[in-house]
Amino acid sequence: MTKTSLKSLLIGGSFCVALLGASPSWAAVDWSGVPAKDVTLFYPGQSSFEWVMTPTDHEGAEKFRGGKNCHQCHAGDEKTMGDLLVSGKKNEPNPIAGKPGSVAAKVKIAHDDENLYVHLEFAEGSQPDTGMDKDFATKVTMMLNDGGVPEANRAGCWAMCHDDASSMSSAAGATRTKYLNKTRAHLTRQGGGDELKSADDLAKLTADGYALEYWQARLNPSGSSVAVNGSVFSKREETKPTAVTVASKNSGGVWSVTFTRKLNAGANFKPIVAGKPYTIGFAIHAGHTAKRFHYVSFEHSLVLDQGDADFVAVKQ
Numbered sequence: 001m002t003k004t005s006l007k008s009l010l011i012g013g014s015f016c017v018a019l020l021g022a023s024p025s026w027a028a029v030d031w032s033g034v035p036a037k038d039v040t041l042f043y044p045g046q047s048s049f050e051w052v053m054t055p056t057d058h059e060g061a062e063k064f065r066g067g068k069n070c071h072q073c074h075a076g077d078e079k080t081m082g083d084l085l086v087s088g089k090k091n092e093p094n095p096i097a098g099k100p101g102s103v104a105a106k107v108k109i110a111h112d113d114e115n116l117y118v119h120l121e122f123a124e125g126s127q128p129d130t131g132m133d134k135d136f137a138t139k140v141t142m143m144l145n146d147g148g149v150p151e152a153n154r155a156g157c158w159a160m161c162h163d164d165a166s167s168m169s170s171a172a173g174a175t176r177t178k179y180l181n182k183t184r185a186h187l188t189r190q191g192g193g194d195e196l197k198s199a200d201d202l203a204k205l206t207a208d209g210y211a212l213e214y215w216q217a218r219l220n221p222s223g224s225s226v227a228v229n230g231s232v233f234s235k236r237e238e239t240k241p242t243a244v245t246v247a248s249k250n251s252g253g254v255w256s257v258t259f260t261r262k263l264n265a266g267a268n269f270k271p272i273v274a275g276k277p278y279t280i281g282f283a284i285h286a287g288h289t290a291k292r293f294h295y296v297s298f299e300h301s302l303v304l305d306q307g308d309a310d311f312v313a314v315k316q
């Protein structure tokens with residue numbers, strides 16, 4: 001232990017002991033004073049980044065290219081879109097019978113001097129058990145962009161969702177994970193394949209902060225949750241040790257999930273600071289699903305304390 005961290009532990013000593021004796025640190029947040037925002041996550045099928053960028057596939061493609069963001073056109077459409085896509089009538093060759101098309105979540109975000117807290121509450125409804133993920137019934141994921149990935153500011157999670165990723169239209173059996181556009185030597189309607197840019201180009205992108213961060217809560221209704229975090233650059237990679245902790249409970253089918261992450265979690269994580277605009281996106285895998293068989297949100301903006309954003313994280 002370094003001198004500084006020992007010192008801060010001693011200064012915070014009595015506070016920590018009180019908390020350890022009672023409940024985990026997220027309980028320190030008084031959520032009653034934090035406004036909730038509705039975020040509807042919808043089933044996207046195989047609607048990849050390449051699909052949304054192609055005018056013959058997607059009506060919004062040209063306007064997106066012209067500067068309009070996904071959420072600006074689609075806010076309020078999520079439920080209808082999810083119902084259409086989950087049915088198999090569009091962009092979904094393998095529909096899951098009986099699966100709901102969307103999940104409505106209430107999201108609250110707060111911070112104190114040390115941590116950012118993201119709290120989701122949602123009912124996933126009656127979910128058929130697909131058996132794809134044997135270990136976890138439900139997974140909640142949050143994407144965090146600090147502006148280093150400009151396309152994610154405008155398209156949220158679609159910045160990493162490609163047509164040739166595992167289980168997508170052009171995968172042809174490949175097990176590619178999520179990746180970012182600029183890491184690839186070529187991009188086509190079928191995705192970027194495996195050919196990367198030169199090592200020098202990739203190093204420059206990394207130096208410029210071109211990566212997304214994600215946090216994931218892996219959940220079972222009657223069990224402990226597992227927290228995972230990682231990054232997406234040329235592929236999705238878990239980051240260890242984990243900087244994110246998760247507290248969760250399920251009562252009467254309603255999940256309550258809180259992520260806690262240090263504002264400054266070290267070199268492997270994006271610093272979270274007041275005054276800086278962030279983009280976040282959410283995903284929920286329900287019914288023991290894996291890979292693309294999830295619900296996703298459009299992009300939402302986040303800022304700490306004050307500013308013009310979908311979420312203004314309240315200081316506790």
Ligand code: HEC
Nearest residue numbers: 047052058059060061063064068069070073081084155158
């Ligand atoms: C200019 C407005 C506009 C923008 C910007 C836009 N879209 Fe669309 N999008 C549409 C329209 C119009 C449709 C077709 C809806 C219909 O046929 O009823 C559509 C359809 C879709 C569909 C298929 C589901 C459906 O209801 O047909 C998906 C998925 C989708 N958009 C995702 C996105 C994503 C992701 C982005 C951002 C990268 C985006 N859209 C940006 C207008 C837009």
